[in-house]
Amino acid sequence: MDRIDHLFNQYANTSSNLIDPEGIEELCSNLEVPHTDIRILMLAWKMKAEKQGYFTQEEWRRGLKALRADTLSKLKKALPELEKEVRRQSNFADFYAYAFRYCLTEEKQKSIDIETICQLLDIVMGSTFRAQVDYFVEYLKIQNDYKVINMDQWMGFYRFCNEISFPEMTEYNPELAWPLVLDSFVEWISEKQA
Template sequence: MRRSSTKKKSAESVATDLFRSELSSAIKKKKSNKTTSSKASTKEMDRIDQLFNQYANRSSNLIDPEGIEKLCSNLDVSHTDIRILMLAWKMKAEKQGYFTNEEWRRALKALRADTLNKLKKALPELEKEVRRPTNFADFYAYAFNYCLTEEKQKSIDIETICQLLEIVMGSTFRAQVDYFVEYLKIQNDYKVINMDQWMGLYRFCNEISFPDMGNYNPELAWPLILDNFVEWIAEKRA
């Protein structure tokens, strides 16, 4: 009986040792994978920083308008291309025409773009991401805020708004943008556009049938500029 008990304990001991060995091996493997992943992530960030330094102004450590122009040239896109604005949105860039290293890292790491070629290939996917309805409203609002050049600025001049509309909405709501830009350029009541009016236009494009505008109700909470815009179109067609 004692021998049997000894054999049983011996078997249990072997099983325990085997379990501990496997557990130890699994932990070591996990740590090794984590270390490898950490090293890969560090190398990726180093490459992202190296790319940043190719365009950054050394004295300010910022990618300034000149650096952005160089970046656009290397990406074979115009500086007015909507994808550059989308890239700024992805960075959550705060100041128009300037990218900080932190903003640059945020976007390129998310896009898995640690080389110029990878960034170029990532732009079409970025555009798809932004154009999802859940993201586009945020991007549209961001575009307005990005164009505010002063800290306490609340509105944007008509000329800039017309250019911004062309970039942000032109490819999606061509007819509405053409009419609204024409109206803004000939009217004399407004010199600037604020955020409420800007977002009102976005709602207008998404909710109002165009060009008949039969479902537009001026009694609802529309910015006055849109009431005037609808009246102007009606007179224009009369």
């Protein structure tokens, strides 16, 4: 634990005793990964970090202990394993929901603006569901009905990617409980393909 704390202190802001955005950028630089890399979000998930851009000492300890990493080089080696762990079906839905909650910046906030959602979808789902993400992002950018996306809509898109064959979408039934944004999205794609 001492080595984990020593590593924490290397990146922590001494006045707040938190690793703040500057500390995270320095950590990313030392790990040789961009701060927008999905593995940094996965690291936050592993720590169960509550506030975007900040790691408390307790969160840091929890994450690094679980990864068995008490040095920078061990943390660097743990990232590919962490990515495999997150990508397992049993963990990915939890990670996907976490990514949304982590991006809520205010306590009472319940939704995220379209621009941020588009970036988040690309980071979180882009490598697994490229076509669906590209189409959905394109749709979100041109439509005028939605300024924000809430958790129900976010999770609905995850379900859509897992249950609906794309681009045929023959299994899609608008009578089922899909968020309206997905009904509109499917309609938009059908018109586009017609």
